[in-house]
Amino acid sequence: MKTEDEKFMQRALDLALLGEGYARPNPLVGCVIVHEGNIIGEGWHQQYGGPHAEVNAINSVQDKRLLPQCRVYVTLEPCSHFGKTPPCADLLISHNVKDVVICNTDPNPLVAGRGIQKLKDAGCTVQTGILAYKGLDLNKRFFTFQIQKRPYLVLKWAESADGFIALPNHQACQISGPLPQKLVHKWRTQEQAILVGTRTALHDNPKLNVRHWAGPSPLRITIDKHLQLPGTHHLLDNSHPTWIYTFAQKPSQSQTHFVTLSRELDVLDQMMQDLHQRQVQSVLVEGGTALLESFIHKGLWDEIRVFKSSTYLNDGIAGPQHPNLDPTYRERIGEDELSIYRNQL
Ligand code: AOF
Numbered sequence: 061m062k063t064e065d066e067k068f069m070q071r072a073l074d075l076a077l078l079g080e081g082y083a084r085p086n087p088l089v090g091c092v093i094v095h096e097g098n099i100i101g102e103g104w105h106q107q108y109g110g111p112h113a114e115v116n117a118i119n120s121v122q123d124k125r126l127l128p129q130c131r132v133y134v135t136l137e138p139c140s141h142f143g144k145t146p147p148c149a150d151l152l153i154s155h156n157v158k159d160v161v162i163c164n165t166d167p168n169p170l171v172a173g174r175g176i177q178k179l180k181d182a183g184c185t186v187q188t189g190i191l192a193y194k195g196l197d198l199n200k201r202f203f204t205f206q207i208q209k210r211p212y213l214v215l216k217w218a219e220s221a222d223g224f225i226a227l228p229n230h231q232a233c234q235i236s237g238p239l240p241q242k243l244v245h246k247w248r249t250q251e252q253a254i255l256v257g258t259r260t261a262l263h264d265n266p267k268l269n270v271r272h273w274a275g276p277s278p279l280r281i282t283i284d285k286h287l288q289l290p291g292t293h294h295l296l297d298n299s300h301p302t303w304i305y306t307f308a309q310k311p312s313q314s315q316t317h318f319v320t321l322s323r324e325l326d327v328l329d330q331m332m333q334d335l336h337q338r339q340v341q342s343v344l345v346e347g348g349t350a351l352l353e354s355f356i357h358k359g360l361w362d363e364i365r366v367f368k369s370s371t372y373l374n375d376g377i378a379g380p381q382h383p384n385l386d387p388t389y390r391e392r393i394g395e396d397e398l399s400i401y402r403n404q405l
């Protein structure tokens with residue numbers, strides 16, 4: 061059974077989720093204000109650059125004189141820095157809030173414990189870690205980005221019953237059914253960027269946009285070391301922002317964003333560093349096998365999502381090997397089986 065604190069924190073986590081797709085690259089944050097067992101204020105971080113959860117929650121309280129007797133539940137440590145908004149810790153202190161319950165501390169080096177310290181210095185009681193595992197999962201992208209200094213990485217592919225991801229000679233064929241395709245488009249809306257390798261970009265000529273779900277289309281990224289991608293390919297159609305990692309220099313006149321990599325250093329390491337620097341918090345890697353395997357071999361992944369179809373191809377391009385772990389989640393999606401692996405590094 062949930063304790064009272066867990067019940068209110070769960071409500072704050074549910075509110076936080078309402079910002080999904082709009083708050084990024086900021087974390088999802090919810091806040092609930094409780095007076096004598098009743099919720100008298102609620103808020104969440106609705107939009108990147110907009111007011112933080114605590115501001116919205118305090119604004120929603122009709123009688124602010126009650127705040128000194130309230131317990132404030134917030135899913136992330138209140139901030140202590142002047143960013144796009146003034147510090148939330150100061151806001152709580154200015155309203156004489158005396159009792160704060162926090163799910164996760166904020167790993168952002170601008171905050172990192174200073175919000176809690178401010179509250180304590182002002183005589184506030186602070187509890188942390190209530191439903192912490194749920195908060196860590198909710199903001200898995202933000203926490204991975206802040207702590208590991210790289211985007212959250214989701215590797216995805218669809219394979220036939222006998223483990224092939226394409227016909228011989230990369231001949232296109234639809235391996236998974238219509239439902240997985242919809243789900244993949246939903247996943248595209250949830251990540252900040254989609255990445256495919258050179259051969260996939262060349263042979264499949266993918267659009268890498270969102271067509272079968274409603275939501276934002278992610279940034280498109282590919283690796284094209286020697287600039288082989290013809291200008292007529294969808295990725296270079298300027299319909300949507302595209303970044304190309306290459307060993308070559310940026311061709312003049314191109315509107316596409318090129319990033320030149322050093323040949324001396326590891327390509328994926330350089331890309332992870334660059335994506336971190338450019339604030340890309342999550343990437344969905346959609347193939348092909350060579351690129352997916354290089355991520356897996358480096359242990360550079362957070363989730364692997366594989367659709368296994370019930371049909372056989374008998375020959376073709378083999379998919380990556382599954383990690384040597386049990387999937388943490390399995391579900392039948394139409395005719396296909398989805399397995400999700402989580403990397404517990
Ligand atoms: C909070 N409450 O609701 C959120 C917080 O640029 P800013 O001012 O929006 O600050 C963004 C940083 O603030 C973000 O990286 C994270 O550390 C924290 N987010 N903090 O007190 C909130 N969204």
Ligand code: ZN
Nearest residue numbers: 112139147148
């Ligand atoms: Zn804040």
